[in-house]
Amino acid sequence: MINVITYKEEKDVRLIDQSCRLHNTAFPYDCVECNIYTSFTLNDENFDQELNLFAVDEENRVRGFLLGVEIVKEPKEAVEKFKEYIWIKDLAIDPTLPPDTWRAVFMNLLSIFEEMVKKRGKKCIVLHAYAPYYFMPGINILYENYVEVFELYGFRKQEDTVSYEVNLAEFYYPSRVRKIEQTLLSEGITFRRGREEEAVLISEWVGKTFNNPFWRLEVLHSFDSKPPTIWIADQSGDTIGFAVYLRMKRNEFGPTGVDPSKRRRGVGTILLFKALYDLKQLGFRYAVIPWTSHLFFYTQVPGVCRVKHYHIMVKTI
Ligand SMILES: CC(C)(COP(=O)(O)OP(=O)(O)OC[C@H]1O[C@@H](n2cnc3c(N)ncnc32)[C@H](O)[C@@H]1OP(=O)(O)O)[C@@H](O)C(=O)NCCC(=O)NCCS
Incomplete structure (x- = not known):
């Protein structure tokens, strides 16, 4: 017998821990450390106990789960724009279940969730891509x-996106890149790490310059680390570019961006190499550059060893 309960009913953090283990069994190319998984779930400003569903057996073991979320608090600039959206942040089913049960648990979680979604007046369910x-x-x-x-259930691909994996044992700072840095320095463009007191200033600059409230939040979080895990490019006292590393405390690079009037001169490349070099020095063996579409900008990185391809899938209610 498998029953579906919500986090609101049990409020037991072990449900999240077991879900993380299922996630890592089901999605080996996208594994997540369980402390991060728990924090991304429970410390998410938009966490909603009712939207987190767990299919548990008689021994209270999680055999499948669905973590749902809607944007109600952060980023605050996105609340109105995405009020008709809801996300399935994660969903996995125990691969050791017999195939029919596996599918039945999957469908059951989706249909319970869809009922909730309809009651909340949402129009779109998005899979996984929840920044x-x-x-x-x-x-x-x-x-x-x-x-x-997901296709059977009515989800359709809306967008393609890729992530790169970099083997940091093979990563180095090439002399080609040092030359670009020298040229930029001679033009008055300098590179430095972000300072604690700039958290609000820089994160708001990013939010406005790139019109991206999610990046504002990610940049703000990069200032939680001591020292902040963000590189900044300046020219004549103005910020012209940024690159976050250790994104949300993971072995990840990004987001990154350069002021539109300063692009294609190498500023982005220097920020990229400095940030990856820091990840290597911090002791990470691999780095991930998640959720992008840029090709040659990232294939210039020595050590790129895998490209992962994702579909952002959406169901319209
Ligand atoms: C991606 C981004 C950060 C790159 O910044 P940038 O400063 O333009 O980066 P670079 O100048 O180092 O490299 C960009 C391109 O210019 C080329 N380039 C670099 N120096 C050059 C030079 N002196 N002359 C001509 N071209 C040059 C690079 O080969 C690269 O080519 P590509 O566009 O074909 O890949 C920037 O385009 C940006 O902010 N985009 C919007 C935000 C975004 O998409 N961020 C990435 C999300 S993952």
Whole structure:
């Protein structure tokens, strides 16, 4: 017998821990450390106990789960724009279940969730791509059994996105890049780490310059680390570019951006290499550059060893 309960009913953090283990079994190319998984779930400003569903067996073991979320608090600039949206931040089913049970648990979680979604007056369900607390920027197309059920249930691909994996043992700072840095320095463009007291100033600059409230939040979080895990490019006292690393305390690079009038001169490249070099020095063996579409900007990085392809899938109610 498998029953579906919500986090509101049990309020037991072990439900999240077991879900993380299921996630890592089901999605080996997108594994997440369980302390991060718990924090991305419970410390998400938009966490809603009712939207987190767990399919548990007689021994109270999680055999499937669905973590749902809507934007109600942060980023505050996005609340109105996304009021008709809801996300399935993660969903996984125990692969050791017999195939029929596996599918039945999957469908049951989706249909209970859809009822909740309708009651809340939402029009769109988005899979996985929920910034900044995402575990996958969409559904990795390698997980065909999941894609198949989502399609059957009415989800359709809306966008392609990729993540790069960098083997940091093979990463270095090439002399080609040092030369670009020298040229930029001679033009008065300097590179430095962010300072604690600039958290609000820089994060708001990013939010406005790139019209992206999610990036504002990710940049703000990069100032929680001591020292802040963000590189800044300045010219004549103005900020002209930024690159976050250790994104949300993970081995990730990004977001990054350069003022539109200063692009294609190498500023983005220097920020990228400095940030990846820091990740290597901090002791990470691999770095991930998640949720992007840029090709040559990232393939210039020595050590790129895998490209992961995701579909951002949406169901319109
Ligand atoms: C992606 C981004 C950060 C790159 O910044 P940038 O300062 O333009 O980066 P670079 O100048 O180092 O490289 C960009 C391109 O200019 C080229 N370039 C670099 N120096 C150059 C030079 N001196 N002359 C001509 N081209 C040059 C690079 O080869 C690269 O080519 P590509 O666009 O074909 O990949 C920037 O375009 C941006 O802010 N985009 C919007 C935000 C965004 O998409 N961020 C990434 C999300 S993952």
